[in-house]
Amino acid sequence: MYQPQIVSCLLALVFAIPCAAGDLEMTLRYQQETSPDSGRYHQLTREEIWKPSETAIIVCDVWDLHHCQNAVLRAQEFAPRLNRLLAHARDQGVTIIHAPSGCMEHYAQHAARARAKLVAPSPTLPDEITKWCYQIPSEEKGVYPIDQSDGGEDDAPEQHAKWAAELEGRGLNPKVPWSKQTDLLTIDSEKDYISDKGDEVWNILAAKGIDNVILTGVHTNMCVLGRPFGLRQLAKNGKNVVLMRDMTDTMYNPGAWPFVGHFTGTDLIISHIEKFVAPTVTSDQIIGGRPFVFEGDTRPHVVIAMAEAEYETNRTLPEFAGAYLGKDFRVSYCYANDTNRDDIPGLDSALESADVLVLSVRRRALSKKQMEALRKYVAAGKPVIGIRTACHAFSLHWKQPPEGTETWEAFDPEVFGGNYHGHYPNKITSRVKAADAAVDHPIMQHVPLDGYTQHGSLYKTSPIADSATLLLTGQIEDKSQEPVAWTFTRADGGKSFFTSLGHKTDFDQPMFQRLLLNSIYWAAEKPVPEEFNSDWPAEPAKKW
Incomplete structure (x- = not known):
């Protein structure tokens, strides 16, 4: 490659x-x-x-119109930046191929269309390069992440009916209203190519010695992936192909499984591509600035870091996030390195854009780069949520950390206002209940207050910082109460929430589920959706 x-x-x-x-x-x-x-x-x-001369950008199906009005509006939103990207790349010597499928008749007399047709057939033309590709072998081990069987329309019914009537009024077929690429993208008659055919596109790449290919356009889960010139075909046939993940969109209806917001649906498809099809890049790598974000995508970025081997939070936390956070949050997962306990790959880069950090880590040192990113995040006053072993996440009992790594022995008192000093035996259960003065706290709203019997060991955490706000307590018969959940305002001004709950059985408890949900919305300074308030515990599939 x-x-x-x-x-x-x-x-x-x-x-x-x-x-x-x-x-x-x-x-x-x-x-x-x-x-x-x-x-x-x-x-x-x-x-x-x-090398720019060995690189191409393929613009997939950025049509002038679409049967989904929201799809049109989103394409119009990112098209100006995409046009600037194409102009900059073209000036650097990158080959630009415009691929508005089904619109070749419109460009019959265009020089860029003639240029594509004149390229000599490649002797290395792959089998089936003229066909759609619906799956490549590497995808067989994954589960396709969204249900797009309804076509992915995300217009409201009234909006969609009005849009279809408008298209009909223009004399267009509301199901297939496009006829060309959007005029928001410039086609250079002297340099660019126009083609929607897999063999023609392959011929262009072969004739120019191009192995690096960037796919952009719409829609990621359909045309960008499956067209004869799409990601699957190029990846399968050995091109160094990538998706430009911020210059694309998805046809996904939030009313379909997995019942997440539209932008989360796009994230899920991008994640599937990164796992099984091809890497991704962003437009700022070519034109500078920051990656493009849709104006309507206001989701805070929640980073969930999991590095403990006892409570299965590498399973329970993603399941929880997938069920409850998919509408209002962008979620990234950082897992422990299975062969190096003092490494959480991707943590440093994830923290660069994080708005909320959720930690489930136990006694790990981190590389200097990762620890620097963590300290920078905390010092910026950003919120931290810790569950269970997070109070001793980066402590090795004051032992010397492995070479090249660092610990944070005072993480518990400095970040959580905590005082962890061991736990009761695992087989002794405790009764968890709300603290008397905590019922009006935002994190306690709609939390079931009847409590429950916790089967994970009760942590010894008393006394917590005087400035901490106690929310839950736990008690073993004939023993003193222990703080189980609290909030804390750090010296840097940031706010933290910690709970010693987080045993795998806790995730089955409505009290703990709602406590964790509320804490994430509280940390992000967002109101909890009314859907959750009206009926708890919620059935996630029905709610979204």
Whole structure:
């Protein structure tokens, strides 16, 4: 997959010798299973240097119109930035291929269409390159993450009917109203190509010696993945293909499984692609600035870090987040390295954009880079939520950490206002209930107050900081109460929530579920949706 010139540039980076001016410095994000058949994935990145002359951008199906009005509006929103990207890449020598499928008649006399048709057939034309590709072998081990069987329309019914009537009024077929690529994207008659055919696109790539291909456009879960020139075909046939994840959209209806918000549906498809099909990149890597975000995508970014081997939170927390956070939050998961306990791959990069950090970590040192990212996040006054072993997340009992790693022995008192000093025997149950003065706290709203018997060991945490606000207590018969959940305002001004609950049996308890849900909304300073308040415990599938 790597060409000699790419390898030479990577070696040049190692020896501090600059690559050729104008080369594309790309950061490819991909996902790798934590260990075979674990079903958990690290989100990782790697750096590559691409020659512009050996790189192409394919613009997939950014039509002038669509049967879904919301799809049109979203495409119109990102198209100006995409056009700027294409102009910049074109000036650098990147080949631009416009692929508005089904619209070749409109471009019959266009020079860019004629240029595509004149390219000589490649002797290496892959089998079935002219056909749609609905799955490649690597996808067989995954579960496709969304139900798009209804076509993915996310217009409201009244909105959709009005839009269809408007299209009919223009003399268009409301089911297939497009006739060309949007005019918001410029087609350079002297340099660009126009084609919607897999063999023609392959011929262009082969004739120009192009192995690096960026797919952008719509819709990621349909055309971008499946077209004859799409991600699957190019990945299957050996191209170094990537998805530009911030210059795309998904056809997904939040009323369909898994009942998450539209933008979360897009995230799920991107995650599937990174696991099984191809890496992804962002537009800022070529034109600078920050990655594009839709104006309507106001979701706070929740990062969930899991590195403990006793309570199965690497299963329970993703299940919880998948059930309850998919509408209002963007969620990233960071899992422990299965072969190096002092590493949580991807944590440092995830924290760069995190708005809320949820920790379930037990006695780990971190690399200096990861610990620096964590300390920077906390010092910025951003919220931290800890469950169970997070109070001793980065403590090794004051032992010397492995070379190249760091601990944070005072993490519990400094970040949580806590005082963990052991726990009662595992076989002794405790009764968890709300603290008397806590019922009016935002985190306690709609939390069932009758309490429950907890089967995980009761942590010894008393006394917590005087400034902490106690929410839950736990008690073993004939023993003193212990703080079980509280909030704390840190010296840096940030707010934290900690609970010593988090045993796998706690996730079956409505009290704990609602406590954790409320704490995340509280940390993000968002109101809990009324759907949850009207009926708790909620059935996630029915709620969303």
